[in-house]
Amino acid sequence: MKHVMLIAGAALAALVLAGAGAWHHHNHPDLDAPAPAAMDVLDKQGKVLGQHVLPSAQEIAGLSNAESVMLGRRLLNETARLLPDNVGNGLNCNSCHMAQGRFALRNHYINTGGNYPRYMPRPGKPIDLAERINGCFVRSMNGHKLAVDSAEMKGMLDYMHWLGQGMPQGSKVAGRTEGEIDQTLQPDPLRGEAIYAAQCASCHGNDGEGMKDQFNEYLFPPLWGDDSFNIGAGMARLYKAAAFVKYNMPLAVNQEPPFGQGELSDQEAVDVAYYFTQKPRPDFAGKANDWPRDKKPKDARY
Ligand code: HEC
Ligand code: HEC
Known part of the structure; x- marks a missing residue:
C-alpha cells in the first residue's frame, strides 16, 4: 500500500509541476504515465482478496516465454503494419484497447486471460480466448482471422495471461473495462x-x-x-x-x-x-x- 501511495504521490507532484493545477477528479491518466501499480482483486461475490500488481514491461525479458510475450505486445501496438493479411482497416488493437490494455475504462485485458472459455450471447455458444481475439480481427479490424496455432496468436494470448499472472482463479481486478453511461439517453x-x-x-x-x-x-x-x-x-x-x-x-x-x-x-x-x-x-x-x-x-x- 505504501508503495502505491508513493507512486500516486509522484504522479501528483508531476502534475502540479506541469502546471495542471485546476483539476478536480482525475479519471484519465496520461498514456505515458505508468499504469496503476496495484489494483484490488475481487472474488465472485465482490470481496477484496488482495491486490494485483500489474507487471511492468521491464520484467518481460526475464520470463521463460519472453519472446512470445514481447511479440504479442508489439502486435497489439502495430497490428496494421505487422499483420497486413489479417487487418482490413487502419486500426491497431491499441486504438481501442489503449496502452496495450493496461488501464481501467480503456478496454483493459487484465482479467481477459481468466475470462475464457465462456458463453457469449453474440455467437450464442462458449468460445475460447483465441476465438474472442479473432472476433475483434473480423469486426473491429474488418479483417481476417489469425491462425489459432500461429506464433502471433500465441504471443497475444501469452501477453494477456501475463498481465493477469498470479491472480486466483475466478477473481477479477476491480477496475472496469468500460465506464458507465446512461443507456436511457436518446441521441441528438x-x-x-x-x-x-x-x-x-x-x-x-x-x-x-x-x-x-x-x-x-x-x-x-x-x-x-x-x-x-x-x-x-x-x-x-x-x-x-x-x-x-x-x-x-x-x-x-x-x-x-x-x-x-x-x-x-x-x-x-x-x-x-x-x-x-x-x-x-x-x-x-x-x-x-x-x-x-x-x-x-x-x-x-x-
Ligand atoms: C474499434 C475498437 C476495437 C479494436 C480496434 C479492437 N477491439 Fe477488441 N474489443 C473492443 C470492444 C469495444 C470490446 C468489448 C467487448 C464488446 O462488448 O464488444 C473488445 C473486446 C475484446 C476482447 C475481450 C476482452 C475480455 O476480457 O473479454 C479481446 C480479447 C479483444 N477485444 C482483443 C482485441 C485484439 C487482439 C485486437 C486487435 C487485433 C482488438 N481487440 C481490436 C474494441 C476493439
Ligand atoms: C488529440 C487528438 C484526438 C482528439 C481531439 C480525439 N481523438 Fe479519438 N483518438 C485519438 C487517438 C490517438 C486514438 C487512438 C488511441 C491510441 O492509439 O492510444 C483515438 C481513438 C479513438 C476511437 C477508437 C478508435 C477508432 O478509430 O475507432 C474513437 C471511437 C475515438 N477516438 C473517438 C473520438 C471522439 C468522438 C472525439 C471527440 C469527442 C475524439 N476521438 C477526439 C486521438 C484523438
Whole structure:
C-alpha cells in the first residue's frame, strides 16, 4: 500500500509541476504515465482478496516465454503494419484497447486471460480466448482471422495471461473495462455533429478519415469510412462507443483543464457517438449469424 501511495504521490507532484493545477477528479491518466501499480482483486461475490500488481514491461525479458510475450505486445501496438493479411482497416488493437490494455475504462485485458472459455450471447455458444481475439480481427479490424496455432496468436494470448499472472482463479481486478453511461439517453444528431466538429475533427478529420503521417501510417485513427471498424464491431454500438468516448476522448495530455477540455457529459458522449457510429462503414458479412439465441442488444446496428 505504501508503495502505491508513493507512486500516486509522484504522479501528483508531476502534475502540479506541469502546471495542471485546476483539476478536480482525475479519471484519465496520461498514456505515458505508468499504469496503476496495484489494483484490488475481487472474488465472485465482490470481496477484496488482495491486490494485483500489474507487471511492468521491464520484467518481460526475464520470463521463460519472453519472446512470445514481447511479440504479442508489439502486435497489439502495430497490428496494421505487422499483420497486413489479417487487418482490413487502419486500426491497431491499441486504438481501442489503449496502452496495450493496461488501464481501467480503456478496454483493459487484465482479467481477459481468466475470462475464457465462456458463453457469449453474440455467437450464442462458449468460445475460447483465441476465438474472442479473432472476433475483434473480423469486426473491429474488418479483417481476417489469425491462425489459432500461429506464433502471433500465441504471443497475444501469452501477453494477456501475463498481465493477469498470479491472480486466483475466478477473481477479477476491480477496475472496469468500460465506464458507465446512461443507456436511457436518446441521441441528438445535430448536437453530435457540432461536438464532433469542435472536439474531434482536429485529429480524426472532417470526414472521419483520421490523419496519416508521411509514411502513410495513421497518426490518428479513422472513425468511419472504408478504413474504420465494420458494423459488427462493439464500437459500432451507440452506448459502447459513448462509454469509450466519455472516458477517453478527446485525447489530450491531460483531459482536465487547463490543457484538456474536461470530460464530456453522458448526453454529449451519446450525441457524438451517434454521429460517428451511424456514418458509412464496412458491412459485416457474418451479421446474420449473430445473437442466434439471445436478445439482440438495443443498440446493435443490424
Ligand atoms: C474499434 C475498437 C476495437 C479494436 C480496434 C479492437 N477491439 Fe477488441 N474489443 C473492443 C470492444 C469495444 C470490446 C468489448 C467487448 C464488446 O462488448 O464488444 C473488445 C473486446 C475484446 C476482447 C475481450 C476482452 C475480455 O476480457 O473479454 C479481446 C480479447 C479483444 N477485444 C482483443 C482485441 C485484439 C487482439 C485486437 C486487435 C487485433 C482488438 N481487440 C481490436 C474494441 C476493439
Ligand atoms: C488529440 C487528438 C484526438 C482528439 C481531439 C480525439 N481523438 Fe479519438 N483518438 C485519438 C487517438 C490517438 C486514438 C487512438 C488511441 C491510441 O492509439 O492510444 C483515438 C481513438 C479513438 C476511437 C477508437 C478508435 C477508432 O478509430 O475507432 C474513437 C471511437 C475515438 N477516438 C473517438 C473520438 C471522439 C468522438 C472525439 C471527440 C469527442 C475524439 N476521438 C477526439 C486521438 C484523438
